[in-house]
Amino acid sequence: MLELRQLDYFRAVAEYGSISRAAAALHLTQPTLSRQIAQLEKNLGYQLLRRTPGGTKLTVVGEALRAHLLSIFELVDRVPEVLQTASAGGHLVHLGVPSGVPRGWIEDYLAAVAAEAPEIRFAIVEATSEEQRRMLNNGLLDLSLMHTEPPELHAELLFRQRLGCVFREDALPAGQAEIDVTDLAGLRVMAHSSKGEEISLRTAAATTRTEVDWLFRAFSEHSELIAASSRVDAILIGNASARKWFPGWTWVPLSEHRPEHWMRTWAAWAGTDLKYGDLLLRCLRETAREYQADPTYSVAPSPL
Secondary structure (H helix, E strand, O other), X not given: OOOHHHHHHHHHHHHHOXXXXXXXXXXXXXXXXXXXXXXXXXXXXXXXXXXXXXXEEEOHHHHHHHHHHHHHHHHHHOHHHHHHHHHOOOEEEEEEEOOOOOOOHHHHHHHHHHHHOOOEEEEEEEOOXXXXXXXXXXXXXXXXXXXXXXXXXXXXXXXXXEEEEEEOHHHOOOOOOOEOHHHHOOOEEEEOOOOHXXXXXXXXXXXXXXXXXEEEOOOOOOHHHHHHHHOOOEEEEEHHHHHHHOOXXXXXXXXXXXXXXXXXXXXXXOOOOOOOHHHHHHHHHHHHHOOOOOOOEEEOOOOO
16 A cells, blocks of 8 residues: 655655655654665565665656656645635636736736636646646646647637847847847847747747857746846847846837747646636636737637
8 A cells, every 4th residue: 555655755765865865854764764665665566766875866667756746746735725725615726827928917817717706716836838738737737828839738829929139238229119030140148948939039040140149048037137147138038028027128029020929828728627617718818808909919819
């Protein structure tokens, strides 16, 4: 029989890379922890760890279990919140949100849902599109907003936003209302490495033989600090994120005529039996349409 306690012990050993360090963190003796891990391996019928002079290494099976436990313990951690919501007659929806969603958009969406179904409670999970994709597949999210379309999931395009660049003052293009990738020639530009639109822009720069000094970073809360310490001239980013993370920088949009100059946002979900699904999706579409007056924003056509 599997015990959650033993799985937690294994997680600690995998994290610390050592029986002795994990035992100290768990306030157990080393022999006690070793016996618990040995019992877990016996119950599962697989060797999970290899003892080495420098500590412990995960076997292939152990690595698979470690990855799986990420989902298991996230679900366990949510038990109090789920029970509290259910006891009050509510329904909890775990909603994934990436960076770059227009300011106020999520608040407007939550208000729209609350007006029609006050029993719905949201647990907001901020994560990248790739992290959300994993969480949806593992049942950790009910609904997601993501900037890449997940082919294995249900998805609906909601809206798109123009990409642009925020510029350091002395690197700002003079008198330009919008820019093209060729205007980045010779500049040090910070960008995310995995977003589809940004990959397309780098391809466009290479095709036009535009020499851009690309710097790839994962950035959000400490974006301005990362940019300053890396001495970049510009950051490739959407207007909503620019206003949030770079309030003292000037944002200039890319030309609207190329598809790779737009960052798209999809609604995504894993199953067809999403409770309140019709309501949740309809409110998403309606909230998206409220932002049509923004010239850096474009709403996807309504689904048939």
